Amino acid sequence: MTRSLRCSVPFALALLSSAVFAAPQNLTVISFGGATKQAQEKAYFQPFNASGAGTVVAGEYNGELSKIKAMVDVGHTSWDVVEVESPELLRGCDEGLFEKLDPQRFGDQANFVPGTFTECGVATYVWxxxxxxxxxxxxxxxxxxxxxxxxxxxxxxxxxxxxxxxxxxxxxxxxxxxxxxxxxxxxxxxxxxxxxxxxxxxxxxxxxxxxxxxxxxxxxxxxxxxxxxxxxxxxxxxxxxxxxxxxxxxxxxDPEYWAVVKGTPNKKLAEDFIAFASQPQAQKVFSENIPYGPVNKQTLGLLPAEVQKQLPTAEANLAQARAxxxxxxxxxxxxxxxxxxxxxxx
Structure with a gap:
């Protein structure tokens, strides 16, 4: 009996340790809120959680680079992925606020609209x-x-x-x-x-x-x-x-981008999330819930015609528009x- 107890304690600890290390890792994703965030919840956050790859902790802000700069300056990054507009992406990249990304991680660039991939960001939709x-x-x-x-x-x-x-x-x-x-x-x-x-x-x-x-x-x-x-x-x-x-x-x-905050300890998981959110099926769900244009060109064919005509990337809507x-x-x-x-x- 004593011997079996001695054996079971390390075994139980091993199981507990395995369960702890196997628990989904939290990933803080910050976007702009409102109807866009609701669509992101359905298309990206909830399915990513269900995949077991990680657990999205969703937050929102108004696009202030100052908040990101404050984190990076003190070396305490509590945000992992942020949604940013294109000028802020360029400015933040120049100022070293975002991680450099490997575009190979996100799929064949030929399947995406031009301008989707930048040094520090991957476009998520066009509005x-x-x-x-x-x-x-x-x-x-x-x-x-x-x-x-x-x-x-x-x-x-x-x-x-x-x-x-x-x-x-x-x-x-x-x-x-x-x-x-x-x-x-x-x-x-x-x-x-x-x-x-x-x-x-x-x-x-x-x-x-x-x-x-x-x-x-x-x-x-x-x-x-x-x-x-x-x-x-x-x-x-x-x-x-x-x-x-x-x-x-x-x-x-204008495209909206996902960027990864400089210094995050979760860079790999952040890139995994962006790759997940760049898939045609995920972007289909997003555009069905809010008519912003998908950046993965394979998505359009998955959408009903009445949805396609509401998108900024629909040919007729782009005809007299300006980037x-x-x-x-x-x-x-x-x-x-x-x-x-x-x-x-x-």
Missing amino acids: SMVMAYDHAKLAKGPTSWADFWNVKDFPGKRGLRKGAKYTLEIALLADGVKPDELYKVLGTPEGVSRAFAKLDQIKSNIQWWEAGAQPAQWLIAGDVVMSAAYNGRIAAAQKEGMKLSIVWPQSLF VDAAFWVDHGEELEQRFNAWAAR
Whole structure:
């Protein structure tokens, strides 16, 4: 009896040790919240947990690089994977805030849209900044950003994102600048002044939004007659039965990326998660739940036609759209945001 007890204790400890080491490792994944995070839960987080590869601990933020920089500077990284916009990805990569990634870990690049893989990030979806309006309240809807400025035929407040980015592009598009010349014009002092002069024309009609959920809420409430908005937020409202319409011509599209925070002890697991989230089937579920464009080209064929036509990457929606120039905003973002803030405060 004594002998069997002596044998069972090490055996039990071995089993306990094995169970501890076999337990799924936690992976903290930070994204932007809202409808996008809900879609990520269904498409990526829950299935990844079910796979046994790891356990996603999901959080959210507003895209502030300062939070990531604070972690990296003190050498205490509590976030593993973060969702970042393209300018922040470039800036953070230059500042050493993100790990360098091996693109070979994420699949054949030929199966992904161009621009998916960068030194420090892997694109997860493509979204668009579009114009939206409530067609129940407007018998004849706007068709361009020029109509957005037409307060005579479309009286009422307009919603715009409170910031230089997207807003200055929209102003120049409304002023007749061709999409392919947009950043050439905005890259000059005259072009910047032209954008602000255009904004001056409707400044008293602008209602500034800061959270992605606000445009749909304001449109439904009748607080604004039209608004710049993230296409996914409008699509989510449409799904709930709200009578909102999207104007795709002159929309601005941009990939969103997964990046791995510098110094994380979970780099391999982080890359495993990104590879998992880059598979066609996972991206199919994501785009079914929120119409942001998948970056894995094999995904489109898995989606119903009615879903495909709502995606920023649908051919018809891309026809008159313009990609946001991330490098431009890395180079000029700080000065333009400062000028915008001073202008908006006047």
